[in-house]
Each structure stands twice: as structure tokens, then as C-alpha cells.
Amino acid sequence: MKLLLNMPVFSRPSLAFVTALSLLCVAPVRAETKDIGGNPPQKIDVSKLRTQVEDVVIPVPSEVFKALDKLGTPPWASEVRVNEKGSTPSVRTHLSLLFGTVVADGFLAVQAKDADKVKKIGRRVLELATALGVRSNVISHTQSIIEAADKGDWNEVRTELDKTQGEVKSAMEQLKDRDYSELVSIGGWLRGTEALTSIVRKDYNADRAELLHQPDLLLTFDRQLNSMNDRTRRDALVAKLQSGLAEIRPLIANADADINKDTVERINGITSDLVRAISPMSATSTP
Amino acid sequence: MKRCFSRRLLQPASLLICLLGLGLLRPLLPFARATVDDSLTFALEAIDEYIKAGYTLREDTWGGDLPVGEAKAITHQLFKGNDYWFCMGTDVKGAKISVHIYDGDGNLVEEKSWQKEKEANKGGGAFAGASVKPKRTGTYFLIVKVEKSAEERTPWGLVYAYK
Numbered sequence: 001m002k003l004l005l006n007m008p009v010f011s012r013p014s015l016a017f018v019t020a021l022s023l024l025c026v027a028p029v030r031a032e033t034k035d036i037g038g039n040p041p042q043k044i045d046v047s048k049l050r051t052q053v054e055d056v057v058i059p060v061p062s063e064v065f066k067a068l069d070k071l072g073t074p075p076w077a078s079e080v081r082v083n084e085k086g087s088t089p090s091v092r093t094h095l096s097l098l099f100g101t102v103v104a105d106g107f108l109a110v111q112a113k114d115a116d117k118v119k120k121i122g123r124r125v126l127e128l129a130t131a132l133g134v135r136s137n138v139i140s141h142t143q144s145i146i147e148a149a150d151k152g153d154w155n156e157v158r159t160e161l162d163k164t165q166g167e168v169k170s171a172m173e174q175l176k177d178r179d180y181s182e183l184v185s186i187g188g189w190l191r192g193t194e195a196l197t198s199i200v201r202k203d204y205n206a207d208r209a210e211l212l213h214q215p216d217l218l219l220t221f222d223r224q225l226n227s228m229n230d231r232t233r234r235d236a237l238v239a240k241l242q243s244g245l246a247e248i249r250p251l252i253a254n255a256d257a258d259i260n261k262d263t264v265e266r267i268n269g270i271t272s273d274l275v276r277a278i279s280p281m282s283a284t285s286t287p
Numbered sequence: 288m289k290r291c292f293s294r295r296l297l298q299p300a301s302l303l304i305c306l307l308g309l310g311l312l313r314p315l316l317p318f319a320r321a322t323v324d325d326s327l328t329f330a331l332e333a334i335d336e337y338i339k340a341g342y343t344l345r346e347d348t349w350g351g352d353l354p355v356g357e358a359k360a361i362t363h364q365l366f367k368g369n370d371y372w373f374c375m376g377t378d379v380k381g382a383k384i385s386v387h388i389y390d391g392d393g394n395l396v397e398e399k400s401w402q403k404e405k406e407a408n409k410g411g412g413a414f415a416g417a418s419v420k421p422k423r424t425g426t427y428f429l430i431v432k433v434e435k436s437a438e439e440r441t442p443w444g445l446v447y448a449y450k
Contacts, residue, residue, distance in 0.1 A: 038402060038434065040387040042395045046428060049360040056362045056426065057347045063449055066343075067368035067424070158343050166346035207367070214364055216426045255391065255425055 058185040061192030076112035096180040100187025118149035197268035209259040323350035327444030329376025333414040342448035352440040380411030383435040
């Protein structure tokens, strides 16, 4: 089965092909099953959950963006930026962080339904993937991003952006570059949080600010950064990152307290500073 | 991807194709060995109806194997305002598995949940699903469990989607 899955021919099926096969061979789950439901306990003792599964999953920016969409009409267009002529770092640590921020920019462009910017970001993603040595892993997905943007199929663009990031992280992990894989996620989270705080601070309300309540993610990032190899940890940008994230952590740790506007401003300041350090905007960048 | 806990074990697009293929091939492979990979294809099969209903599938997946009666907790960040479906699968015939969603204080918060067994003449296997519309943004626990199985350890896979 793994052989089958690894065959490149199966790496990007066309939607029509998948749909046709679905109709031919997959009956819906409910048609071939019988219900065997049970009654779960209403309350569990979370302190006894010793067999927890590694770190919390890092959400892609579109998860929080979608939630924000339901709390009003965020001005997504003003948050999208495209750094077409941005420099491409030669250090993989920096490249990985930058890759994560650019994918996050892609999710922002999707929220803004800006096909032109989605396509530009898709091309930039491919450039960075090439610099990371994983071009072949993502080229089909970046092509799909561009095609889906042309059709205005935003859900498909989101899916393909997630797949692109997933492919790059998988490829890095296969190359024993787990640190870089984690830096991709951290870069994406930072850019997503910068955009989130930028929107919330301009039109503050407590419900919107509550989306920043992500303490376990910050703990996960801290654990990940602490367990990276010495060379990565000695990198000035990574050190700056760790310090910035440590500053954010206490600001969002209290689940019972509202995150006020000042706190949102502070988080925005920290994340903007970090994103600028990762991805200095060129003169031709379009905000 | 990790053995007992693996994310990104397989890419969903590839898994979907494999799943589709298995729809044809499963009757021809009754003695195929159960694996986490196969279980993930069951999980993807289970979540397919929600994807068709507009949910967006996440790339991150989990998988492992568990003895009967032992639960495993997965910590997960959920956002108020979103709807989530988590679907679990195993290809072990006659097994019963479950996934349930608790908040950070240990309260059951799922909106809906179900467990289903695939008919033996359709290849066997089992599915479970749970949905939640979080009332607060924060950390939640997904509790996965093998309730019944003839195997000493039962492989399972879990995927999720949001909208």
C-alpha cells in the first residue's frame, strides 16, 4: 500500500477523476454500516490523562481566520501582502520560517478572495520550496492553488495551501530536518497571529480577542524551540523568536480573563516585529 | 510521523486515492494485515461526507494502536465560532472504537457522536465520529478508545475537518 501511495502518478488526482472514482467505488459510510453507539462519561479527570499524545496540533491560519469571519466582516484585503521580489534567505532556518509566513499570506489572500494575490503567493511558495530543495514535492499543489484561484474555488485553495505546507514539512522530516519543519509552523502561526491581532485591534471586542487564547500552542513552540539542535538555537533570529514568544505566553495564558485591547496591541507589536525580522518587505511589496 | 503517534503519516490526497482503490480491492484482500495506514483510510472514508458538506479537511492526522479498553488523549486547540468533525477508523473486523471531545476541565462538550461497524460482507472495520462547536477558544481533549476488538492491539487513525 505504501508503494501505491508513493507513486507520483497518484500525488495530485484531478477533481473529476476523484469524483468519478468516488461515484464508482465508494459507498457512503452510513450505507454499509450499522450504528453501535455508546454512552461516553459526561466528565473525565483530565489530570489522569497520562497517555497524552505529543504536542498540540498547530492549526493552520485559516482555522482561526474562519472563526474570525463569523464574528463580523474583517477587512481581509488590507491585511494581505505579497512580497514578490523579496530576497530568499540562504540559511535554511530562515527559509523555513519565511516559508511558513508566506503560506499564511496565502490563507489571508484566500480570505480576501483575491485571486491575483493568491497566484502571486503561490509562485512565491514555489520559489521558496525550490530554495528548500523540495520543489518536486509541492509543484503539483502550487499549480492547483493557481488553478483553483482562477476558478474562485477558495475551499480548494485552502486545502491545497495546507497540503503544500504539509508536503514541505513531511519532506523535511524525512530528511531528518524536524527543526525546520517546526519552524515552518511557527512562521505560519506568527504571520497568522499578526494579521489576527491587526484586525482585532482595529475593531476590538472580547469575542474576537478570545481567539488569541492559545496557551498550549505557545508552550508547544517553547518546547520545540528548546529541543532544537544547538546550531539552530544559536541563530540570532531563532533566539529573537523564542524571546518574543516567551513575551506573548503570559499575555494569553489566563482562560478566565478577557484579553483586552492593550494586550492585543502588545501581541500585534511583538508578532509584527518578529514577522518583519523573518520577512523584510521589499520596496515593491504590495500591502 | 511517529509510530505510536503519527501525523502526516500519509497525505490525504494520496490516502483518498488509496481509499478509493481499496473500495475496489478490499473484497479481494480479506486477509490483508491491519495497519495504521489502512485505518487512516477508514477515517478518511468516514469524514468524506462532511467534506462534501463544506468542511475543510486538515492535513494533520493521527494514528497508532491501542489495546482494548485503553484510552488515549489528544490535546487540541479549537476556536470558538468554528464547527469541527473528528472521524476515527480501524480496519479490524468486529472492532468497536470511539472518539469523544472534552473541554479543558474534562466536561463532555461534543454536539454529536456516533460509532459504526462496517458490515462483514463489505469488508468489516469500524468508524467513529464526534462533532463540536466550541463555546470557548482554547485547549480541548479528544479521547480515542478501542472499546472492543479481537486483536491484542488495534490500529486506528483519526482525521479532522472544520468549517
